Structure formats: structure tokens, C-alpha cells
Amino acid sequence: MTLHAITVLGHDRPGIIAETTARLADLGLNLEDSSMTLLRGHFAMTLVCAGDTPAAAIEEALAPLAAEDTLAVTVREVPSSQHGDAGGTDWVLTVHGGDRPGIVSTLTAEVASVGGNITDLTTRLAGDLYLLVAEIALPADADAAALEQAVAAAAERVGVGATLRPVEADEL
Amino acid sequence: MSAPDTPTDEALEEGSARLRAWTEAELGVTGEVRPVVTAPAAVLSTAGETVDPTSPDVVRLAADLLATQRVSPGCVGLAAPQVGVSARVFSVDVSEHPKTRTHHGAYVLCNAEVVESSRNEKAREGCMSAPDFTGDVKRASRLVVRGRLPGTGEEVVVRTDAFEARCLQHEMDHCAGYLFLDRVAGAHAVYARRTYL
Numbered sequence A: 001m002t003l004h005a006i007t008v009l010g011h012d013r014p015g016i017i018a019e020t021t022a023r024l025a026d027l028g029l030n031l032e033d034s035s036m037t038l039l040r041g042h043f044a045m046t047l048v049c050a051g052d053t054p055a056a057a058i059e060e061a062l063a064p065l066a067a068e069d070t071l072a073v074t075v076r077e078v079p080s081s082q083h084g085d086a087g088g089t090d091w092v093l094t095v096h097g098g099d100r101p102g103i104v105s106t107l108t109a110e111v112a113s114v115g116g117n118i119t120d121l122t123t124r125l126a127g128d129l130y131l132l133v134a135e136i137a138l139p140a141d142a143d144a145a146a147l148e149q150a151v152a153a154a155a156e157r158v159g160v161g162a163t164l165r166p167v168e169a170d171e172l
Numbered sequence B: 001m002s003a004p005d006t007p008t009d010e011a012l013e014e015g016s017a018r019l020r021a022w023t024e025a026e027l028g029v030t031g032e033v034r035p036v037v038t039a040p041a042a043v044l045s046t047a048g049e050t051v052d053p054t055s056p057d058v059v060r061l062a063a064d065l066l067a068t069q070r071v072s073p074g075c076v077g078l079a080a081p082q083v084g085v086s087a088r089v090f091s092v093d094v095s096e097h098p099k100t101r102t103h104h105g106a107y108v109l110c111n112a113e114v115v116e117s118s119r120n121e122k123a124r125e126g127c128m129s130a131p132d133f134t135g136d137v138k139r140a141s142r143l144v145v146r147g148r149l150p151g152t153g154e155e156v157v158v159r160t161d162a163f164e165a166r167c168l169q170h171e172m173d174h175c176a177g178y179l180f181l182d183r184v185a186g187a188h189a190v191y192a193r194r195t196y197l
Helices: A016-026 A055-066 A103-113 A144-157 B009-021 B056-071 B162-175
Strands: A002-011 A030-039 A042-051 A071-078 A089-098 A117-126 A129-138 A160-166 B077-079 B089-092 B107-126 B133-148 B155-161 B190-192
Touching (some): A002 A055, A016 A030, A016 A042, A055 A071, A089 A103, A089 A144, A103 A144, A144 A160, B009 B155, B056 B077, B056 B089, B056 B107, B077 B162, B133 B162, B155 B162
Antiparallel strands (some): A002 A071, A030 A042, A089 A129, B107 B133
């Protein structure tokens, strides 16, 4: 059993997901994780599916999607995901402020410098307001207080506000 | 405007006092730990049966829920479908949780239903029966619940808030065949636990 990562990007219209997944189902592929959103109105989907079909055959099956030249499809084999460190802590970073180049790179560099792994990221631009929300997995030995200070300092450098909050899921 | 069956303040105070005074000893049986089932078990997606709270089976189930909850780290509530029984019975004990304001100790309610709810708040929930996910769920932070006590079958009507209110709604959902996954706030409001990085 192999895993393939498939991306579908381009002009949005109703039916893209239904058509893509029907073609994958016809090949006997099992959809595992997927994510789809509209980015500035453009359709953007990434999915990982499991099955024995080679990448070339998946590409061929999905080729009709790209026939009108408004969608781009890529297929590549990926290794099975590695188990990570479950001992760390989870955080949400929220950044917002006036749009300018470098906000994302400046803030995420601070996260990377302490070994923090971004597990989910959304950025949006609306008018002049830039917004970033990231889920961060910090390793057990990371200094969260120091990261908070570094994030605050980095935010000040690029003229935005940033908050780093621990994620607490209540077990019910 | 109040519904015709809105409980009086007096009835709510009486209900709270009775529930606080309730103890497991009233059941007269010792609970046994049962295995907790996880999704996609069909029982978790099935509406539980209304029960007779005085029946010996329900009394035993109540004791077992409390016993199972007690040995599960961090567990503040457990519903019958989570131990494989399709019934409207659940246990709750939020007394040790930091987000708790009002609470009524450890208890079991049968056939519980919401009488009034207001002030929705969003928070991230996890559940022993869906251990690989957490999700953001909006729930009322002020709640009035009516239910019956196992054993005597007495009806209690109780007002609560904050974390106990959230927990009660989560457990009543289990009894109706819903998981928190059925209530997440949006497509990007459900999160994989940190098993994979």
C-alpha cells in the first residue's frame, strides 16, 4: 500500500471535489487526510490517498480535470507519516495588523528557532488588514515564555500585534 | 418570556441541594469498570433508550459509569453509550476541574433533558470515545437541566453554568447519539491530536 499526495489548484466551480474523488474512488484509492479552501477565490485542495495505483495512472485518471486548462493537478508518492513527539505543548499564534511584506516570515522564524512545528496555518488579507492564525506544536523542552517574548518583539518590528495562547482541550 | 414549565427558583434550589446531597452509596451496589468504546462504534451514533431509573440494571449501570469515570485520568463525565449501552444515563463529576464554577459533585442522571440554555461560548473539547481529535464546540454556559436520579427515580431540576454546563451538554449529546464531532464550529475547527507531526 502506498500513499500519494494530490493537489488540485485553480479556478473554482461547483463539482471539482465530487469529480476528483469519484475518479480516485474508481481507482480503488482510499482518501485519508484532505484539506480544501478558497485562497483569494481560487480552489486549493490537497489530499493524501492510499492504494496500489501508481502515480502515473492516477495522473492519467485525473487528466480530464485539467483539460479545460483552468485547474492544475499534481500527483506524487509520499512516505508514510512519521510518529512525532507527543510530549510537547500546543499553542495558537494569532497575528493581525496592517499589511506589509515579511509578516509571516518574521513571525514564523521565531517559531522555527525554538523547534516549534506549525501544524495548521491560515493567513487572510482583507483590505489593509492582514491576519495570521497558526497552530503550533512546541517540543517539551521549548521555553514558551521566551518564545512569547520573541514573538512580541518580532511583531513590534513589523508593526503588528501578536498573541500566543496555549491550546487547552477539555476532556469530557 | 418563560415557558409554561419553567421551574421556580425554589424548585431549582431544591433540585441543586438534592443533587449535591446525592452520593453513590444510595445505589447500594459497587460499580465495576467497563471498557470504553471508541468511534466508529455504532452505539455512539445511536440515540439511547429512555430508561426506568429504578430498575436494577440502570442502578448497576450508574455505579459502573462512576467507577469507570474514576479510573479514567482527567475524565469528568461518561455516558452509557461510551460503555456500549444505548441508554440515556450518564455520570458527571467536574468538582476538580479548574474551569468549574457551579458544581454538584459526582452524580448520575437518567433521561436528562435541557430545560433552558443561554450564553453560548466556544471551547475546545476532547473525548475518550474519539481520542484522536479535538474540536471547537459552542455550548451554552448557562443551563437548566431536568433528569432523574438512579435508584429512587426522583426528578431533579438543576441550574448550572460554565464547565458543568458544558459537560452536561456533552454527555446528553452522547445519550442522543451525537459526538462533539457532530457539533464542531466549522471545517477548520477540528484538530488531529499530536500523534503525527
